[in-house]
Amino acid sequence: MEVFYDNLADWWPVISPLSDYTGECAEIRRVLKALRPEARTLLELGSGGGHVAFHLKADFDCTLTDLSPAMLEVSRRLNPGCRHIRGDMRTLDLDRRFDIVLAHDAIAYMTSEADLRAAFATARRHLAPGGLA
Template sequence: MSGGAVEVFYDHLAGWWPVISPVSDYAGECAEVLGILKARRPQAQTLLELGSGGGHVAFHLKADFDCTLTDLSPAMLEVSRRLNPGCRHIQGDMRTLDLDRRFDIVLAHDAIAYMTSEADLRAAFATARRHLAPGGLAMFIPDEILETFEPGASDLFGGEAPDGRSARALEWCGELAADGTTAVHYAFLLKDTDGQVTTAGETHHVGVFARADWARWLEAEGFTVETLVEQTDEDRTPRFLFLGTRT
């Protein structure tokens, strides 16, 4: 996660993240991501993830890349450290991060959605380019683009933990606002090891941009752009994957 004030999901509930969104749920999607990266950069060795959250994407990629993981939330980085002890973890904002280092690949998964303006998104693109070696590849995977956005869409998810905890979460998407953002409402039911159930809720604001804008702004920040549609058997609208080669 990067950008925005979201204190419940990515702070107070960070320790629940592996229960709310089990790492195993990422296996299929990450296999596709890995296949795309390997097909286009077979010699790539180093990967920087912007907005790495609890590290569930990195968990499925770290066997193939030397991963450096960055996120705005210290609590989520701590969750990721436990899951991915061999990866570097650095707190930072994807809009301003400067590690003074170059990578073969820069990846921003769904945390890129927290960029709610053209300026924010282009700043994240500039960060990606700043950290890429010449000819390096950036991949951005937003949850929503304008052409496939569905107001009112909802999703129920959650899981069980070996320690006996369980969680259920509801995600509900609001209408598109005039400024190109939408409110995503979350509600959580959390069952602790003693059987007690507590509830929590939070609203996040995310950006929804047109496919042409993604491509145009990437090109303006110094990338050659390729757009793919993911192949998924999940019950949801396939995401668009935006690939940028540093020119």
């Protein structure tokens, strides 16, 4: 996977076109707005090339995190107004709370119960009171 998310990161927009996310992100936005209409800040764990954030950034102040510096660079070009931070969803600690913490498909890379628990602990650590993960 390192080759894909590092050496081939610039190909992400071709491999996984932005338009492929339109419908799914519309549904994510609808659910988030229905459950937390007052939410403004969003932390995405494992944001990759930033395709999800591209569709949500008009409604939320997005902070995007990923392990891959190359994928974060792809996302920076697509989402210049969002904060980008290199970090592991299992250990990240930004010393900040968010209205929403989102882990889209990157959560599938948690291949053990311990990794999954660590990612959930990260989400909880970053949630504001009454926040949504």
